[in-house]
Amino acid sequence: xxxxLKYLRLLAKSFPTEQExxxxxxxxxAILNLPKGTEHFITDLHGENEAFEHVLRNAxxxxxxKVEMIFGATLxxxxxxxxxxxxxxxxxxxxxxxxxxRSRARMQEWYRVTLMRIIQVMxxxxxxxxxxxxxxxxxxxxxxxxxxxxxxxxxxxxxxxxYMMSIIDSIIATGRSDHFIATICNVIHRLVIxxxxxxxxxxDRGPGAHLxxxxxxxxxxxxxxxxxxDVVWMGAAAGSRACVANVLRMCFRYANLSTLEDGYGINLxxxxxxxxxxxxxxxxxxxxPKKNEYETLPESQLALIAKLHKAIAIIQFKQExxxxxxxxxxxxxxxxxxxxxxxxxxxxxxxxxxxELKDKNFPTIDPDDPYALTPAEQSVLExxxxxxxxxxxxxxxxxxxxxxxxxxxxRNSNLMxxxxxxxxxxxxxxxxxxxxxxxSGKKLFDKVDQMVRNAYYTRDETPRRxxxxxxxxxxxxxxxxxxxDKDKMATFERYFIADKETHKEVNGAYKQLKERADICExxxxxxxxTDMKHAHIINGHIPVxxxxxxxxxxxxxxxxxxxxxxxxxxxxxxxxxxxTLIYNSQSxxxxxxxxxxxxxxxxxxxxxxxxxxxxxxxxxxRRYVRDTDQGATLREQIDDLYQLLEAYRxxxxxx
Numbered sequence: 128x129x130x131x132l133k134y135l136r137l138l139a140k141s142f143p144t145e146q147e148x149x150x151x152x153x154x155x156x157a158i159l160n161l162p163k164g165t166e167h168f169i170t171d172l173h174g175e176n177e178a179f180e181h182v183l184r185n186a187x188x189x190x191x192x193k194v195e196m197i198f199g200a201t202l203x204x205x206x207x208x209x210x211x212x213x214x215x216x217x218x219x220x221x222x223x224x225x226x227x228x229r230s231r232a233r234m235q236e237w238y239r240v241t242l243m244r245i246i247q248v249m250x251x252x253x254x255x256x257x258x259x260x261x262x263x264x265x266x267x268x269x270x271x272x273x274x275x276x277x278x279x280x281x282x283x284x285x286x287x288x289x290y291m292m293s294i295i296d297s298i299i300a301t302g303r304s305d306h307f308i309a310t311i312c313n314v315i316h317r318l319v320i321x322x323x324x325x326x327x328x329x330x331d332r333g334p335g336a337h338l339x340x341x342x343x344x345x346x347x348x349x350x351x352x353x354x355x356x357d358v359v360w361m362g363a364a365a366g367s368r369a370c371v372a373n374v375l376r377m378c379f380r381y382a383n384l385s386t387l388e389d390g391y392g393i394n395l396x397x398x399x400x401x402x403x404x405x406x407x408x409x410x411x412x413x414x415x416p417k418k419n420e421y422e423t424l425p426e427s428q429l430a431l432i433a434k435l436h437k438a439i440a441i442i443q444f445k446q447e448x449x450x451x452x453x454x455x456x457x458x459x460x461x462x463x464x465x466x467x468x469x470x471x472x473x474x475x476x477x478x479x480x481x482x483e484l485k486d487k488n489f490p491t492i493d494p495d496d497p498y499a500l501t502p503a504e505q506s507v508l509e510x511x512x513x514x515x516x517x518x519x520x521x522x523x524x525x526x527x528x529x530x531x532x533x534x535x536x537x538r539n540s541n542l543m544x545x546x547x548x549x550x551x552x553x554x555x556x557x558x559x560x561x562x563x564x565x566x567s568g569k570k571l572f573d574k575v576d577q578m579v580r581n582a583y584y585t586r587d588e589t590p591r592r593x594x595x596x597x598x599x600x601x602x603x604x605x606x607x608x609x610x611x612d613k614d615k616m617a618t619f620e621r622y623f624i625a626d627k628e629t630h631k632e633v634n635g636a637y638k639q640l641k642e643r644a645d646i647c648e649x650x651x652x653x654x655x656x657t658d659m660k661h662a663h664i665i666n667g668h669i670p671v672x673x674x675x676x677x678x679x680x681x682x683x684x685x686x687x688x689x690x691x692x693x694x695x696x697x698x699x700x701x702x703x704x705x706x707t708l709i710y711n712s713q714s715x716x717x718x719x720x721x722x723x724x725x726x727x728x729x730x731x732x733x734x735x736x737x738x739x740x741x742x743x744x745x746x747x748x749r750r751y752v753r754d755t756d757q758g759a760t761l762r763e764q765i766d767d768l769y770q771l772l773e774a775y776r777x778x779x780x781x782x
Contacts, residue, residue: 136772138767144782145775151617152768154257155761157321157465159204162255165189166538168708170545170667172325173356173694174333174386178704178723180342184215185735186319187707187718193251198244208733210244217309219730238304242295245311246276250365252318253277255712264347269310272298316346324536326379326667327354327545327610330386331377335475337390340524343531351532353547354482354667355603355610359581362599363515364525365583366592369450369600371512372443374617379436381696382416382424394510399431401507402438409488413622416697441491442508444619448498450597451711456560457601464619465497475624482624489508517680520525529583534575534609535654539710539755540661542654544572546668547612547637554646557635559607562594572609575602612637638669647685659703661744663687663715665708674702679717684743691719698722715744 142148167187172179185191191211198207208265213220228234235360253261258274265273272294298307330336343349351357356377362370375398378387378746387393407763411433416424424432444465451459468475473487500508515521535544549557549571566574579602582595604616612635620629640646647664656662667690671679679688689708692701704722708715719739729735752758774780 131770132774132779135767135771135780138771139774139780139782140352142768142771145772148768148772148775152765152772154259155768159255159751159758159761161257161752162712163539163750163752163755164255164757165319165709165711166324167320167542168326168541168665168689168710169693169705170326170665171328171354171670171690171693171697171705172333172336172339173331173696173724174336174339175693176333176335176338176342176384176543177516177726178693178720179339181215181723181726181729181735182705182707182720183320183323183342184316185211185707186316187709187720188735188740189319189709190214190252190315190736193248197247197251202251207732210241210248212730212733212736213241213308214245214248216726216730217312218305219726221305221308223554223730235299238299238308239295241308242298242304245308245315246273249273249311249315250277251316252315261314261318264314266310269307272307273311273314285493305312305479321348322538323349324538324543324665325349325351326543326665326689327352328356328667329354329373330360331356332381332383332696334385335390337386337520337524340527344524344527349531350536351528352536352543352545353528353534353602355608357528357532358599358610359603360521361525361528361579361583362596362603363512364518364521365596365599366516367511367596368508368512369443369446370596370603371508371515372439372446373600373603374515375439375511376436376443378438379414379432382429382432384432391515391521392400393514393518395435397507397510398435398438401503402434403431404436405490405503406437409434409437409490411486413486414440437486438491438619440622441489442500442504445498445504446502446508447600450600453593454597454601456563457597457605459601459605462615463498465492467508468492468494468497474540475621476582477624477629482626482629483622485625486623489541492549492655495710521700525583529580534572534579537654537656537756539656540651540656541663541665541710542651542656543665543779544609545666546608546610547635547666548650549607549609549612550636550640550646552636552640553642554649557607557759561598569655575609607635630738642681643664644683644685646672647682651685665689670697670701671706672700672702673719674700680743681708687717687743689717696721711748713746714742716740717743 142151169179169182194207194211198210202210205469222239225234228237261277262274263268276291276294296436298304300687325343328350329339359370359373363374375387378384388395412431414436415429415433416436448463451457451463464475467477468484473484474481475484491504494498535542549559551557551569558567559571561574561578578595578598581591582599585592585595602610604611606614614633617630617632648659650664651662652661661687664686666686666688669688670690670692671677671688673691679691681688687708689706691703691706692698693705698704703719705720707718707720711720717740719741752761771780775782
């Protein structure tokens, strides 16, 4: 009781009178009876920032649905398309409109009509929120004006229609129309997505991971479940040289220099000088970039990237040997392959079979000590690591990863993680040894969270920091890592050996077991999910090959695999350009996207991502805030406030 009283005294600082406690109880009780906010789930963005931005701006088709619902009977298809484009890209569309209309009188009439329409759209989007929450979404300079317009529109008070029109005319007369329209459109974007879940792999392949992270770091409500392509960047930022080499290799593989240089200011000059000297006469053919659009680059740049690619790949193979030797519990000795090369014959022997190498030029490898870095390689790697560690923007973005991220998240009976649950073939949870102790199931994921944070926040040169850096590398490619869960990452084999049998990466038991509803329910219960009516595992990591008839819906609906191929590099395999999962107060919907063109085309031609929506679950009655995890938290707060109220009334605490 003494302890409870101490807590209540702390609570009393926020609600210092009986009246204020009563008011807060009333407010919270009211919120419990609002419809559940809309959650969006997206995974495996892989640097495709333009497609991601468009999905946020159109809310996976939700905004178009609202516009059609409001204006479907009064506007033409073209007018609806133009209004949607304006809401998605207000600044860009306004420039087009000004160029098209030109006349001041025509522009003023367009402003008057358009302002009325976007206020109607905003009123529809704000209907499930408290006025307080809507007010917080508004910039202070317009909050009073917008609240007045919304109130009068919702009330549909004909007696005050002249008052409302006078506000709109004043906005036009003062020259604030463009800014006001852009502000309202941005508020609409915010209101239609109450919370955003990113289920891993923001980085690599596409050119704009840094732009995605900038958007997220300024987003109103989001969380991230780390993917292996994310943790390797976290490892690079934490100073892991093995992670630095892997990050660079992936960027060169997809000709993605913009994230490195423009995004994070990574200095590639020393590596460029080293690569041009070491591989001056080497065409580095097998290291040509793989990115689909790379043919737009000049041949000289492609040739240079190929040399950079080979140089860092060799450094990577050498550096990884040190990590593997330091950590025998990783069980990855079989990934040390350089000593198996016969440099005279240009072959390698794996599993008792000899394979000819596709590239036999290794000027920086000493056959007698193949894993030793040359002095030049050592200097280059040290400089690159410093560049990653000291990038202010990268540090800020990784800070967002740690503040808003984790290896998993349970929200409203949905369990989200990127890769897999390590399991044995019999359905039991597979153990992973971490610092001499076994971990499995939820405890493994919790330990991963702890190790990731320790790795990044331990800055002094200690064994603990080294262990953390090595663990981040393991999460990128380790056989029992939840973010990877394959027997190997066959990087060397894919580069140097033609026989595709050596390229095979065998998935953990989860890949097959996840098709079973009983296994999925076992995993859900492991993470504390008990409401099986609405329970799902939501995964990314493995692209769903829709073009081959694969479905994202598995295990009788218990598992939703929503990696649909935002990455252009995957779209030939998947046949689509990504999924979004939408969970609102009445339904759970899967939205399947077609490829996005460009922002410029979207604005000029009114193009949208063509999407197909499938309703997975539908509730006859709405789900309210009281039915969600947020509702459970609010009910706890209400209980605490009632205790505070009682303490005020019995004199235990005086206001």
